[in-house]
Amino acid sequence: MSKTKLDKSYNWNELEDHWYQHWLANDYFKGDSNSNKESYSIVIPPPNVTGMLTMGHVLNNTIQDVLIRKARMEGKNVCWIPGTDHASIATETKVVTMLESEGIDLESLSRDEFLSHAWEWKEKYGGIIINQLKKLGCSCDWDRERFTMDAGYSKAVLESFVQLYNKGLIYKGHRLVNWCPVSKSAISDEEVIHKEKNGKLWHFIYPISNSDDCLTVATTRPETMLGDTALAVHPEDNRYKHLIGKTITLPLVGRKIPIIGDDYVDPEFGTGCVKVTPAHDPNDFLIGERHSLEFINIMNEDASMNSNVPNKYQKLSREEARKAVVGDMKNEGRLDKVEDYTNNIGYSERGNVPIESYLSDQWFLKMDSLAKPALELVNSNKINFHPSHWVKTYNHWMKNIKDWCISRQLRWGHQIPVWYLNSDPSQIHVSVEGPDDPDNWTQDNDVLDTWASSWLWPFAVHDWPKSDENLDTFYPTNALVTGPDIIFFWVARMIMAGHEFLNDIPFKDVYFTSILRDETGKKFSKSLGNSPDPFDLFKEYGTDATRFGTMLMAPQG
Known part of the structure; x- marks a missing residue:
């Protein structure tokens, strides 16, 4: 019998890349919308296109990969959908900083000119993030990659606004909001430190x-x-x-x-x-x-x-x-x-200056009628939280919910689908496509809060509201893996959106991870720049060793 000579040392870089390319070449990661097998699906929490991945992303995506690979080995029809988030204010802040460093006068740029720079940023960093997820070993169905501002997804976002407006749930009000004097925009509570x-x-x-x-x-x-x-x-x-x-x-x-x-x-x-x-x-x-x-x-x-x-x-x-x-x-x-x-x-968080409570005209979404069925879905165990103690936090927030300020005074994002008649601005038109005589109308300058697009993520990745076999096969998803710090900003809102638009749950189980922090107790964050570069660790120790070590050390949320 011939003997196979083994290397004395394990060359993880070569072997990890070799086997990952082998899996891709053989379509091992693809989901099949026509399969008769039991389906198992996850949508990746889309990383913001604001830079590189952090150790928090390593933890989160490794847990998802474990769930996905387990389901695949059990013979299920598995679909893990990857993608990235446009991250309206976070990305705009990065683009503004980049343009200022290049000596470009922001006031001289038209909206379209600014957006062309923002799209260049997205193409650069969105591509880097996807390559990093592949290096991490994520067994996603890469043919299904989505971005929260691609054409099909954007149409879903605008359609949700129009439906909610027509139901009387969206209104324009003169109210107090969190205001960033640097961005000159309303910001969410999550963006306040x-x-x-x-x-x-x-x-x-x-x-x-x-x-x-x-x-x-x-x-x-x-x-x-x-x-x-x-x-x-x-x-x-x-x-x-x-x-x-x-x-x-x-x-x-x-x-x-x-x-x-x-x-x-x-x-x-x-x-x-x-x-x-x-x-x-x-x-x-x-x-x-x-x-x-x-x-x-x-x-x-x-x-x-x-x-x-x-x-x-x-x-x-x-x-x-x-x-x-x-x-x-x-x-x-x-x-x-x-x-x-x-x-x-x-x-x-982005401007690094004290916010103001500022009185301004903004678009708001009434939340009471959306929150009540979402509370029932969790408390009746149709959706399960792991660990379960986060149900108490969820209930507290949902029972004290306030109307959601969904407008932002920015350029990068989904422009609000409202038009004002030039001859009488009190007359408005609300639709996805806009008025038939656009020269007589002016569109609202504001864009939607980032969360007003990502709350649709579990089903908008399938180009809802179109009827789609992928939506029928892979929705609801089976699991969501995320940090508890966005339980209200994202998890709760996805539950509300799933019930409102599809009369269904968006996922069956929510796994809350621990929050990885630096030596001062601050959360690892791209905006703070305090996370070790996980790819330095991959190079030194190997991807699998880093994944295993991160999983081993991190308790539940």
Whole structure:
């Protein structure tokens, strides 16, 4: 019998690439929409086209690969659909940074010119990501690769908007949103990072009109007092309830504003009297609605002071305005005291600046009617969470759901399918294809929130709403593997979308991974640049060893 000579060392780079190419050449990864076998399908959580993959992607996709290969060995008709996400604000931020580094004036670019640069970025980094997934050994059906802005998928996104609008679930409202002054756009809660910062608590003295009495109010945002439209006390606070209904003269502005009673005020916090700025604080916004207060927006889109403040503060940045207001209040003898104060401040993840609560016209999706059946699907075990303790988190979020701001003031993304009549902008047209006489109409400039496309991912990859044998065969999917940090932003919304548009579940099991973090406790993130390059590890230790080690060390979510 002949002897086979074995290498003394294992050359993983050569062997891994050899066998992966062998699998591809023999179509081992392909799903068959005409097969009579039991189907097993997964749609990959699409990585953002903002750079390279991280160790978190290694963990997530290795778990999916294990599930897929197990089902394939069990003789099932397996389909694992790969793809990438356009990641609207994240990608636009990267493209803007790239163009600025090349000395390109953004203001000189038309929308179409900017989008051509964005598509170039997508082709470059989307291609890199797909090649990285292949190097990772992912046994996806690569002929089914999708992108959240390819033609068929985009049509599905626009169709979902039109259907929801026609049902009365989408509306345009003038409401408070998370606002990034750098991107000059609304952003989602997921794009807000909270940081603990040492600051100051200023105590200001407000004079009661036609009286020698005063009220003292504490604030961490002196510049916003220029937009105050009331002071509030608790209606049962004996110190102040006799003042309810009186007015104060707003220092530096001279505007008379009322003293109101509202149960939101905590008599034990600070002085028990709070300033109310409805256009720049979410709690104040609700107080303003309850008491029909005036909503005065005092900031431009870049967070500088606008024309609604006295002349001397106009065009100042919010930091400059804060310094000026404190100085002027001190000069007028209305600064009682200043205390050190630790505050939890929301920062824009992309802009790396404090966000503003900003009053603007946005498109919103009503969520209550979508959330109720989605709650039932999980609590009746039609969809199972692993580990199951995440059901409690899911229930809390879904039972306290708010309307979803789905519009973004960006260029890269799905442009909202709403057109305004040029001769009368109050007349609007909503459709996928647009009006028959486009020269008489102007399309809304905003794009949809990234999540308003990715929530359709499990079925839009099959070109829904077209009737498709692939949709019939591979939907619902069997499993979703994801991190618990997006349980609301993505998992819950996919469940809502599946029920709303197909009256079915999008997946049967959800496996929550642990969150891989760096030595400071921060999540591995492309935007933070704190993840080891997994491909350096592949080169040094081999892909399978890295996959095995990552799986071995990572507990459940």
